[in-house]
Amino acid sequence: MTHEVTMPQLGMAQDTGLIVSWLxxxxxxxxxxxxxxxxxxxxxxxxxEAAHDGYLTEIxxxxxxxxxxxxxxxxxxxxxxxxxPAPAAMxxxxxxNSEDPVVAAPVDVAPALSRADPAPPPNAxxxxxxxxxxxxxKAKLAAYRRGIDLQQLVRQGARQPxxxxxxxxxxxxxxxxxxxxxxxxxVDRQPMDTFVEWASGVAGKPIEPASVWLAFATRTFRxxxxxxxxxxxxxEYAQYGSDDAPSFAxxxxxxxxxxxxxxxxxxxxxxxxxxxxxxxxxxxxRPSGTDGAPAxxxxxxxxxxxxxxxxxxxxxxxxxxxxALLDDLAGHAAEPMKHxx
Amino acid sequence: MKKAENHNAENLLRMYRQMxxxxxxxxxxxxxxxSAKMPGLTHMYSGQEAVAVGICEALDKTDHITSTHRGHxxxxxxxxxFKEMFSELLGKEEGxxxxxxxxxxxxxxxxxxxxxxxxxxxxxxxxxxAALSARRLGRDSVTVCFFGDGAMGQGLLYEVxxxxxxxxxxxxxxxxxxLYGEYTHMSEMAAGDLKARAEAFGIEAFEVDGQDVxxxxxxxxxxxxxxRNHEGPFFVTLNTYxxxxxxxxxxxxxxxxxxxxxxxxxxxxxxITNFGAWLIAEKIAGADDLTSVRETIRQEADEAVEHALxxxxxxxxxxxxxxxxx
Amino acid sequence: xxxxxxxxxxxxxxxxxxxxxxxxxxxxxxxxxAGTPFKVLSGLVEEFGPQRILDTPISEPGFTGIAVGAAMTxxxxxxxxMFGDFIFLVMDQLCNQAAKTHYMSGGKLTVPMVLRTNLGxxxxxxxxxxxxxxxxxxxxPGLKVALPSSAYEAKGLLKTAVRDNNPxxxxxxxxxxxxxxxxxxxxxxxxxxxxxxxxxxxxxTLIGTSSMVQVAEEAADILAGQNISAEVVDPRTxxxxxxxxxxxxVKKTSRAVVIDEGHQSYGVTAEIAxxxxxxxxxxxDAPVQRMGAMDVPIPFSPAxxxxxxxxxxxxxxxxGAAVRGELFHDA
Numbered sequence: 001m002t003h004e005v006t007m008p009q010l011g012m013a014q015d016t017g018l019i020v021s022w023l024x025x026x027x028x029x030x031x032x033x034x035x036x037x038x039x040x041x042x043x044x045x046x047x048x049e050a051a052h053d054g055y056l057t058e059i060x061x062x063x064x065x066x067x068x069x070x071x072x073x074x075x076x077x078x079x080x081x082x083x084x085p086a087p088a089a090m091x092x093x094x095x096x097n098s099e100d101p102v103v104a105a106p107v108d109v110a111p112a113l114s115r116a117d118p119a120p121p122p123n124a125x126x127x128x129x130x131x132x133x134x135x136x137x138k139a140k141l142a143a144y145r146r147g148i149d150l151q152q153l154v155r156q157g158a159r160q161p162x163x164x165x166x167x168x169x170x171x172x173x174x175x176x177x178x179x180x181x182x183x184x185x186x187v188d189r190q191p192m193d194t195f196v197e198w199a200s201g202v203a204g205k206p207i208e209p210a211s212v213w214l215a216f217a218t219r220t221f222r223x224x225x226x227x228x229x230x231x232x233x234x235x236e237y238a239q240y241g242s243d244d245a246p247s248f249a250x251x252x253x254x255x256x257x258x259x260x261x262x263x264x265x266x267x268x269x270x271x272x273x274x275x276x277x278x279x280x281x282x283x284x285x286r287p288s289g290t291d292g293a294p295a296x297x298x299x300x301x302x303x304x305x306x307x308x309x310x311x312x313x314x315x316x317x318x319x320x321x322x323x324a325l326l327d328d329l330a331g332h333a334a335e336p337m338k339h340x341x
Numbered sequence: 342m343k344k345a346e347n348h349n350a351e352n353l354l355r356m357y358r359q360m361x362x363x364x365x366x367x368x369x370x371x372x373x374x375x376s377a378k379m380p381g382l383t384h385m386y387s388g389q390e391a392v393a394v395g396i397c398e399a400l401d402k403t404d405h406i407t408s409t410h411r412g413h414x415x416x417x418x419x420x421x422x423f424k425e426m427f428s429e430l431l432g433k434e435e436g437x438x439x440x441x442x443x444x445x446x447x448x449x450x451x452x453x454x455x456x457x458x459x460x461x462x463x464x465x466x467x468x469x470x471a472a473l474s475a476r477r478l479g480r481d482s483v484t485v486c487f488f489g490d491g492a493m494g495q496g497l498l499y500e501v502x503x504x505x506x507x508x509x510x511x512x513x514x515x516x517x518x519x520l521y522g523e524y525t526h527m528s529e530m531a532a533g534d535l536k537a538r539a540e541a542f543g544i545e546a547f548e549v550d551g552q553d554v555x556x557x558x559x560x561x562x563x564x565x566x567x568x569r570n571h572e573g574p575f576f577v578t579l580n581t582y583x584x585x586x587x588x589x590x591x592x593x594x595x596x597x598x599x600x601x602x603x604x605x606x607x608x609x610x611x612x613i614t615n616f617g618a619w620l621i622a623e624k625i626a627g628a629d630d631l632t633s634v635r636e637t638i639r640q641e642a643d644e645a646v647e648h649a650l651x652x653x654x655x656x657x658x659x660x661x662x663x664x665x666x667x
Numbered sequence: 668x669x670x671x672x673x674x675x676x677x678x679x680x681x682x683x684x685x686x687x688x689x690x691x692x693x694x695x696x697x698x699x700x701a702g703t704p705f706k707v708l709s710g711l712v713e714e715f716g717p718q719r720i721l722d723t724p725i726s727e728p729g730f731t732g733i734a735v736g737a738a739m740t741x742x743x744x745x746x747x748x749m750f751g752d753f754i755f756l757v758m759d760q761l762c763n764q765a766a767k768t769h770y771m772s773g774g775k776l777t778v779p780m781v782l783r784t785n786l787g788x789x790x791x792x793x794x795x796x797x798x799x800x801x802x803x804x805x806x807x808p809g810l811k812v813a814l815p816s817s818a819y820e821a822k823g824l825l826k827t828a829v830r831d832n833n834p835x836x837x838x839x840x841x842x843x844x845x846x847x848x849x850x851x852x853x854x855x856x857x858x859x860x861x862x863x864x865x866x867x868x869x870x871x872t873l874i875g876t877s878s879m880v881q882v883a884e885e886a887a888d889i890l891a892g893q894n895i896s897a898e899v900v901d902p903r904t905x906x907x908x909x910x911x912x913x914x915x916x917v918k919k920t921s922r923a924v925v926i927d928e929g930h931q932s933y934g935v936t937a938e939i940a941x942x943x944x945x946x947x948x949x950x951x952d953a954p955v956q957r958m959g960a961m962d963v964p965i966p967f968s969p970a971x972x973x974x975x976x977x978x979x980x981x982x983x984x985x986x987g988a989a990v991r992g993e994l995f996h997d998a
Contacts, residue, residue, distance in 0.1 A: 070377030141949040439773030466732010474740035500729025663774035666832040
C-alpha cells in the first residue's frame with residue numbers, strides 16, 4: 001500500500017509552498033511524525049511530518065521548487081519496494097482546489113451581459129457629434145428617438161442643460177423651418193476686379209477678393225441692420241470650388257483691406273455668411289435649412305457679371321432691411337472706390 | 342477511573358465508539374485539508390472527545406446544544422452522520438446545511454444541534470434563549486452551551502448567565518478549558534478563577550477532568566437531571582487539551598506551547614486510549630473488540646468521505662436561496 | 668374613524684398579536700410595569716403577566732441573543748430596544764447570528780423575531796439618543812427593515828413583522844409617539860414590500876421614510892402653492908423595497924427627491940437614488956436629489972440640532988429647483 005505526500009495548505013491565502021530541503025531521501029525508512037522536509041510559505045519555514053509509517057519510495061519535487069498546494073510531492077510505501085528516481089520537474093496537481101467550475105460559473109455571466117448592448121431604436125437619429133451638449137437623460141433620449149440634433153438647438157440659442165420641456169419648445173420653433181426669401185442683383189465684374197488689382201498695388205501685396213467681399217459685406221450689414229453689434233460683428237466666408245474651410249472675420253470693416261485677418265473659428269455665431277461661387281460657372285445656391293444667419297451668395301453670370309443673392313428669413317431680417325443691405329452692397333460693388341470714403 | 346457503576350456495557354461501548362468516531366472524523370478532515378481537497382480551514386476537536394461524548398451521552402435527542410468553531414465533536418456526539426458532515430465540510434449540496442455553512446456553521450437541528458458558531462462566545466445567547474423557550478413552552482428539555490476558555494473573555498456570556506440565573510433557566514454552560522485561546526495560553530487571558538465568575542451570579546459551578554469520559558458523563562447526568570427539575574442553570578469547567586493547533590494550518594506552534602507538552606497529553610492523557618484500557622481491564626470489552634470498533638468506524642468514514650468527494654456542489658441557483666424564510 | 672396615537676397603535680398591535688399567538692412574548696429593559704420611557708407598553712404586563720412581558724437587566728446584547736435562541740426554538744420574541752442608538756451594542760447578535768442563521772443552516776433553522784426600536788432627532792437628546800441607524804441593518808441580507816410613518820402604518824407593519832418568519836427590525840420615530848392618526852378598530856395588516864403612494868402628483872416624486880413622509884407631505888403643500896404637483900411615496904419597508912412603485916412614480920414625474928433621516932452619506936437616500944439612476948435613467952429630467960441628516964453627530968443645542976434634518980421648506984426648495992431645471996451642479 002502506498003500513501004501520497006502532498007504539499008500542505010498551511011496558510012489561509014497560500015497557493016504554493018517552496019520546498020526548502022528534503023530531510024529524508026528515497027529509500028529511507030520513515031515513521032509517522034518524522035520530519036520529511038522543510039517548506040517555506042508566507043515567509044516562514046515549517047516542517048512537514050510523515051503521516052504514515054513506511055518507506056519514502058519516491059520524491060516528485062525537488063528542493064527549490066515552488067509547488068502548488070495539493071500536489072503530490074512524494075510517496076510513502078509500506079514496503080521498501082522499488083525506489084523511483086527523482087524527476088527533473090514536478091507534475092501538475094492531481095486535485096482541483098477550491099476554484100471549482102461550478103462556483104466560478106456565475107462570474108462568467110458578467111462579460112456576457114456587458115456585451116449585450118441594446119439595439120438602437122429603428123428611428124433615424126443624428127450622427128454622433130463631437131461637441132458635448134449638456135442635457136437631461138430624458139431630453140437626450142427623446143431627442144435620439146425623434147431624430148432631433150441637440151447641437152442644432154444649442155446653436156439656435158437653447159440654454160444648457162437642456163431639459164425635456166426645452167426640447168418641446170425648441171422643436172416647436174424650429175419646425176417647420178421658416179421659408180427663406182431671396183433678393184437678387186446683378187453687377188458688372190469689371191469694377192471689382194479693377195479695384196482688387198489697384199488695392200494690391202497700393203498695399204504692395206496681393207489682396208484677396210475674399211477680403212474685399214468681407215469688408216463690403218460687414219460695412220453694409222452694419223449700415224442696414226440696427227441690431228448689428230457695435231463690436232464683434234462676425235461674417236463667415238466660404239469659397240465654393242476650393243478646398244478651404246470656411247473662415248471668419250470680425251469687424252472686417254474697421255481695418256484697411258490689407259490688415260483683414262480671417263480666423264478658423266470664433267466663439268460666437270456668424271451674423272452673416274458669404275458663399276462665394278464666383279470661381280465657378282454657377283450663379284446661385286439656395287440653402288435648404290437655416291441656422292438663422294442670412295446668406296450672401298456671390299455667383300457668376302457669364303464671364304462679366306456677378307450675381308449677388310441674399311437669402312434670409314423675413315422674421316429675422318425684415319424685407320426692407322434686406323433690400324437696403326443688398327442695394328448698398330450692389331452700390332459698393334459697382335463703385336468700389338466709394339468704400340474708401 | 343472508577344468502577345462501571347450505573348453504566349451498562351452497551352452504554353459504555355457506545356461512548357467509546359462515539360469518541361473514536363470523532364477522532365476518525367477529525368483525522369480525515371485534517372487529511373482533506375492538508376491535501377487541499379477541502380476549501381477554507383477547520384478547527385480540530387481531537388483530544389477533547391471525552392467532553393462532547395460525556396455530555397451528549399447524558400442528553401436526549403430533544404435536548405439542545407450550541408457549538409463552537411471547534412464543533413465537529415459536538416456534532417458527532419449529538420448524533421450526526423458522517424456523510425452529511427463530510428459533505429458540509431466539502432461544500433456539497435448533501436451537507437447538513439446544503440454546503441452553505443461549512444465547518445464553522447454546521448448545524449443539525451433534527452438532533453438538537455442549533456449550530457456551530459464562528460464568533461467566540463457567540464452562541465451563549467442562543468443557548469440561553471433555547472432554555473427560555475423550553476421553560477416558556479413547558480418542555481422539559483435542557484440546553485448545553487459549549488464554549489472554550491477563550492469565550493470567558495466575552496461580555497455576552499456574563500450577561501446571559503446573569504439572566505439565566507435570575508430566571509432559573511435549564512441551561513448548562515460547558516467551558517472546555519483546552520488551555521489555549523487561539524495562540525495564547527489562558528493564563529495570559531483569564532484573571533482569577535473561571536468557576537468563581539459563574540458563582541458570582543449564584544450559579545452552581547463544577548470542575549471535572551475533561552479527559553475522563555466517565556467522570557464527565559457522571560457529572561453531566563446529575564446536572565441534566567437537576568436542570569430538568571428547575572434547579573439550573575449550571576456551569577462546568579472541563580479541563581482538556583486540543584492536539585492540533587488553533588486550526589489545521591497552525592503547524593509551527595512551539596512559540597506558544599512545547600512539543601513535550603503535546604506529547605505528554607497524547608501519551609498519558611488520551612481519552613480514547615485510557616478509556617479503552619479501562620474497558621479491557623474491567624472486562625467490558627476485549628482488545629480485539631476495540632480494534633474491530635476502530636476499523637469498522639474507519640471504514641464507514643472512508644466510505645462517507647469518498648461519497649462526499651464525489652457528491653454534487655449546490656446548483657448556482659442556491660446562492661440566492663434561504664436568505665429569507667417564507 | 669377613531670384617531671389614536673402611534674404609541675397606542677403599537678400597544679394594540681402587540682396586545683392583539685400576543686392574544687392571537689401564545690408563542691409571542693416581549694422582552695427588554697423596563698418593559699413591564701414601567702412600560703418603557705415612552706409609555707408605549709403600558710398595561711401589557713397587567714394583561715399578559717411578567718413571563719410574557721419580560722423585564723431584562725440592562726444587557727442589550729444578552730437579551731437580544733436570548734431572543735435569537737428563543738426564536739430558533741419555537742417562540743416569537745419581540746425585543747424592545749429602548750433607543751435605536753443601542754443597536755450598535757447588539758450588532759453581533761442581530762447581524763452575525765439572527766440575520767445569517769437561516770442561510771447558514773441551508774434553510775433548516777428560522778429566526779422569527781422582531782426588534783422594535785426607534786429613530787429620530789430634534790428631541791434634544793444629543794448624539795447618543797438621536798440617531799437614525801436603519802441603514803446599518805438594511806445593509807445586512809437576512810434582516811427586514813420597516814419604517815412606519817404614522818399610527819396606522821405602525822400598527823399594520825408591526826403585526827406583519829410579528830407574523831414574519833424572519834428577523835425584522837422596526838424603527839418607530841420617537842417624536843411621533845403622541846401623533847394621532849385614523850386607525851380602524853377592525854384588524855388589518857400592512858404587507859411588507861408594498862410602498863404607499865401617499866399623494867399623487869405630476870411634476871416630482873418625493874420619496875420619504877418614517878417621519879420624513881410628513882415632511883414630504885408638507886413640502887408638497889408648499890409646492891402646490893407654486894403650481895408644482897408633487898407625488899409623495901412612502902416605501903414603508905426599505906427591506907424589502909418596493910422598487911416597482913418608486914420607479915413607476917419617477918418615470919411619470921421624471922424627477923425625484925429622496926428624504927430620509929439617516930445620515931446622508933452611504934445611506935438609504937443613496938440606495939434609493941442609485942436604483943432610480945440605474946433603472947429609470949432615461950426618464951430623468953433632473954438629477955436625483957438626496958436629503959438625509961447632516962453628516963455630523965447630532966448636536967444637543969436646539970439651535971444646531973434643527974439644522975441637521977430635512978425640513979418641509981428645504982425639501983420644497985430642492986424639489987422646486989429640480990422642477991424648474993435649476994439644478995446645474997456646475998455642470
